[in-house]
Amino acid sequence: MTIRGIKGVKDILPDEVGRWQLIEAEARRLAEVYGFREIRVPIFETTELFARSIGASTDIVEKEMYTFQDRDGSSLTLRPEATAGAVRAYIEHNLSASPTSQKLYYFGPMFRHERPQAGRLRQFHQFGVESFGCAEPAADIEVLSLLWRFFSTLGLPDLTLEINSLGEAGDRPAYKEVLLEFLKKHEEKLCQNCLRRMATNPLRVLDCKVPECRAATEHAPKLTDHLSAAARGHFDAVLAGLRTLAIPFTLNPRLVRGLDYYTLTTFEITTTHLGAQNAVGAGGRYDGLVETLGGPKTPAVGFAVGLERTVLALPGAAVQTPSKLVYVASFGLQGQPAGQRVLYDLRAIGIQANTDNRAASLKSHLKQADRLGASLTVIIGDDEVAKDLVVVRDMTTKEQVEIPLSSAANGLRTRLNTA
């Protein structure tokens, strides 16, 4: 039996890498335009970091982490998300004292042991940003603006921005009591799952997809009606900011996030082109996290984008056209080495040039040039070398001209610009 890749861990093959590069380039460009700076943090950390930041009783920590023992017995974990690591680095390197490193962005693989399905893998990739040190709604708006612009610039179709406020740290426990009281009165209408959720995570009941549950909770007390004055004011300011920027949004009082560290603003961008896992990007504010992990009291807001899901939803037309290619078709005792020299010179001046070293006949060379999508093909056989010239064939017009062998690379460069 041949060795196969791991379940839920995928290869990204050359034919699809173009879409990835397009998305990554746009993410990086926009993040820099918005004044974010890249940070590269490790893909594994101590297990405790994730347990403390994401929350010990969340699904991610309870059953989805790739955890293993180091040789000295300490427990390490492949990161299920990057915020924890970014916050750890922020604290460890005293970035709170840096005037220029408050806004960070990152790329990289994340790992969660889940059953794979459409848009969900065990190793997946995220692009994300973290904005530290600003408690003002302006920071939420800036981050949301970047996220929205990213997807709309890429041209993802049918986007919806859903937004909610979870309130300040104290608001949620108080609301949970009120909600539980309501749910208990309607227990008999809820599905098995929701009865279980009442014990584990009552807020999730509001997010249930079963129609009966939705109906039963339609008149449930809303979290946004139980916000403190400060939280309410913050939320209203964020919404006002979105209106100012003409970013469309939908209020979703049922929107709950699965990570414990979120406070105040939470949001999610979905598209209808994905299947059941329809969120392409999500995030929110996490004002308590830096302090929880032992740093100074520091407000923060950020998001993460699922790159696989972005690739899935990216319109086919968005892929970039490849740059112009010169194919070198050389054969024969004299032609072959001459061709190698031309290839070497073309590459030296930065022209994309290729050949097929297996091809022995002109026919097979031209066939390969065609498959590679070459704009021009240089034909160099013994006859050409004897006459000290090469034949340049335009692959679309089939027009052929002869140019001197000695200056072939430069001659091809000028021809390529007009081809």
Added chain:
RNA sequence: GUGGGUGUAGCUCAAGGGUUAGAGCGCCUGGCUGUGGCCCAGGAGGCUGCGGGUUCGAAACCCGUCACUCACCCCA
């Protein structure tokens, strides 16, 4: 962790229990001795996922197993 679907050529898929398992695309060769795409002719490529069972006979039916896939849960 739970449930459904699917496993046949490199890819997409046919073959109602009955000869030697086929097609399209792709690949190779030739027509065209040094000129690609289109066309024509030919060719290579298969333990029908794996193991058992039923049957005169299994790619097909049954059991098991593995893989892939979709969904639940949850999340990007």
